[in-house]
Amino acid sequence: MSMTDQAAFEPACPLPAFEKNTVQLAHGGGGRLMRELIQEIFVRAFDNPLLATMHDGATWHVERGTLAFTTDSYVVRPLFFPGGDIGSLAVYGTVNDLAMCGATPLYLSAGFILEEGLSLDVLRQVVESMAGAARAAGVSIVTGDTKVVDRGKGDSIFINTTGIGVVPSGTHISPCLVRPGDVIVLSGDVGAHGVAVLSVREGLSFAGDIHSDSAPLHEVIGDLIAQGIEIHCLRDLTRGGLAAALNEIAGSAGVGMTIEEANIPVLEPVRGACELLGLDPLYVANEGRFVALMPASQVEAALAVMRRHAVAGRAVRIGVVTDRRSPPVVLQTVVGTNRIVDLLSGEQLPRIC
Amino acid sequence: MSMTDQAAFEPACPLPAFEKNTVQLAHGGGGRLMRELIQEIFVRAFDNPLLATMHDGATWHVERGTLAFTTDSYVVRPLFFPGGDIGSLAVYGTVNDLAMCGATPLYLSAGFILEEGLSLDVLRQVVESMAGAARAAGVSIVTGDTKVVDRGKGDSIFINTTGIGVVPSGTHISPCLVRPGDVIVLSGDVGAHGVAVLSVREGLSFAGDIHSDSAPLHEVIGDLIAQGIEIHCLRDLTRGGLAAALNEIAGSAGVGMTIEEANIPVLEPVRGACELLGLDPLYVANEGRFVALMPASQVEAALAVMRRHAVAGRAVRIGVVTDRRSPPVVLQTVVGTNRIVDLLSGEQLPRIC
Numbered sequence: 001m002s003m004t005d006q007a008a009f010e011p012a013c014p015l016p017a018f019e020k021n022t023v024q025l026a027h028g029g030g031g032r033l034m035r036e037l038i039q040e041i042f043v044r045a046f047d048n049p050l051l052a053t054m055h056d057g058a059t060w061h062v063e064r065g066t067l068a069f070t071t072d073s074y075v076v077r078p079l080f081f082p083g084g085d086i087g088s089l090a091v092y093g094t095v096n097d098l099a100m101c102g103a104t105p106l107y108l109s110a111g112f113i114l115e116e117g118l119s120l121d122v123l124r125q126v127v128e129s130m131a132g133a134a135r136a137a138g139v140s141i142v143t144g145d146t147k148v149v150d151r152g153k154g155d156s157i158f159i160n161t162t163g164i165g166v167v168p169s170g171t172h173i174s175p176c177l178v179r180p181g182d183v184i185v186l187s188g189d190v191g192a193h194g195v196a197v198l199s200v201r202e203g204l205s206f207a208g209d210i211h212s213d214s215a216p217l218h219e220v221i222g223d224l225i226a227q228g229i230e231i232h233c234l235r236d237l238t239r240g241g242l243a244a245a246l247n248e249i250a251g252s253a254g255v256g257m258t259i260e261e262a263n264i265p266v267l268e269p270v271r272g273a274c275e276l277l278g279l280d281p282l283y284v285a286n287e288g289r290f291v292a293l294m295p296a297s298q299v300e301a302a303l304a305v306m307r308r309h310a311v312a313g314r315a316v317r318i319g320v321v322t323d324r325r326s327p328p329v330v331l332q333t334v335v336g337t338n339r340i341v342d343l344l345s346g347e348q349l350p351r352i353c
Numbered sequence: 354m355s356m357t358d359q360a361a362f363e364p365a366c367p368l369p370a371f372e373k374n375t376v377q378l379a380h381g382g383g384g385r386l387m388r389e390l391i392q393e394i395f396v397r398a399f400d401n402p403l404l405a406t407m408h409d410g411a412t413w414h415v416e417r418g419t420l421a422f423t424t425d426s427y428v429v430r431p432l433f434f435p436g437g438d439i440g441s442l443a444v445y446g447t448v449n450d451l452a453m454c455g456a457t458p459l460y461l462s463a464g465f466i467l468e469e470g471l472s473l474d475v476l477r478q479v480v481e482s483m484a485g486a487a488r489a490a491g492v493s494i495v496t497g498d499t500k501v502v503d504r505g506k507g508d509s510i511f512i513n514t515t516g517i518g519v520v521p522s523g524t525h526i527s528p529c530l531v532r533p534g535d536v537i538v539l540s541g542d543v544g545a546h547g548v549a550v551l552s553v554r555e556g557l558s559f560a561g562d563i564h565s566d567s568a569p570l571h572e573v574i575g576d577l578i579a580q581g582i583e584i585h586c587l588r589d590l591t592r593g594g595l596a597a598a599l600n601e602i603a604g605s606a607g608v609g610m611t612i613e614e615a616n617i618p619v620l621e622p623v624r625g626a627c628e629l630l631g632l633d634p635l636y637v638a639n640e641g642r643f644v645a646l647m648p649a650s651q652v653e654a655a656l657a658v659m660r661r662h663a664v665a666g667r668a669v670r671i672g673v674v675t676d677r678r679s680p681p682v683v684l685q686t687v688v689g690t691n692r693i694v695d696l697l698s699g700e701q702l703p704r705i706c
Contacts, residue, residue, distance in 0.1 A: 028704075030592025030638070031697040035601075057423030057454045059520055064417045070410030071462035071515055072498045101410045109424035111513045113466070145425045145513075149704065155506040160464045160498075162424055162515035167412055239383025248388075285383070344384040351381075351502065 028148030058142035068103035083212030087129030103165030115154035175252035191281030215288030250328035259319030381501030411495035421456035436565030440482030456518030468507035528605035542618035544634030568641030603681035612672030
């Protein structure tokens, strides 16, 4: 075998990794630059014993039980918005998906797709935000991956987080359990996340006045479960907003739903921005709001628990589950008419998460 | 609250999802188009009971034991190459990372970042390939996510897969266990994957003659473990190739390594292509090759087991672990000289996986 000398594969005068202070294709190449990037930025920020083993994957011991597993990629633009950024969103979004399974979040993986030329300072800021969000949510980022794509073939940073959690023994939460007569409880005001992101993206004058609701929801869910509240189904109100979440649950459960407009909280600035932009807050993505569906007997106790947590301080009863009908979700408006709340075909707000 | 009529958010005459036969931003919007895309393409291909629950995440029961968890994003170009495609690569790559932890792969998540305008036929082909690879590897794709980015902000398809596996009781595989005197066994010829991808990308005349080695490795690893072979460390030879893998292990274990050029198999066409392209096969990415480091007493039995499996049919002893030295990895060349096999600073071949 004719092995060319290794020096032939190195640039005559290699640039130090951080001198140019941007991400290079070489940062994704499996060589020294990638190792430096991982050590200097990721491992330093996410520091924990499982990650430190630097193996191909993380391993840990489990006791007998039920695990939950969920994945989400984050492509939000801009990367930073009032109330959050792509890093904290990538942690809280996946933590929340685990919480909606009734699970206590344990571990996250983090997969980065970086565009050549991305500022390393921006990357550091995003990674620090992820690390802070992981600490706040009590999860560890235990394994990761970094790919670099050429300039113009990505959009600065995409992040995938995949989460593992443990479902407490005896907890069973599923749309299949939803029954006519169940009550629909909403954890707080809707629409703020989508409007906050859009306002910055479009450079609107109220940009900065409206903050994303992005927040981890596992503590309030954990508390509901710990207090023995019987919950049939949980769903966070991300893409497609409250409208999409209720339509999906109704579709899975084979039921109808009636909700009351007067009971659905929307903050004044969000309502104003939605009118200006021609958006319906029922369809706008949230990142820290959820619905809980439960037997009527559980509602008072559930509201009391939820209101103990800042993220659900404005929890309210917004409607009831009915027999199956098509289309399934109907809104009783403040003026006394009925309006169908259908699933939209598409998207009001692209790249909102 | 003034709710604009829902019809205001729908195009006057919405296009059926698949009429235009390309991915639209609306496919990522949480609405009907996204649900159709998921049902028609993903759920149909990945069909399994956990995925069918269509919850925010998958849940399942585990017995007491050790789990492994690993993530990888795939950005390879072109999407299709001799011997594989981004879909099968995304399954086998993550299956192999689990196998390198000594784990039996169980479940994968799949996160897609699609570029607006992507052909749905291409997406279907990639998803079918993933489904076939998952069946071949005995894993289920149990949860997923789809995001769509605007045209020019992605590159047709990026895929993240994150995997969970179970490590058999009593199995402990880690670079920390590697000791001077251990033998380095290589599972087969190196360099074919990187050269196969590059040849198609560059339109070289031998494109199609060289096939990627992309393959699942969990069966041969499972067999080694089941036969009670004592293995200290396993590593698949992806980005950075054999050279990067050995340097990483040597760095983690605090040891040196001496490998013999004459023992490292490189297929003739791969060797020729590498010479033409100025590549060193030791640094070229593989997707179905690994090294196993073990006490000398285990080598004969290990080789016998490995050679029973087509993916490791050419398994050979390529070197030994020595005391720590710097730089750690030295190649004894066929002409009798010693050459340092250092970690490259960057990348020979961008976007190879």
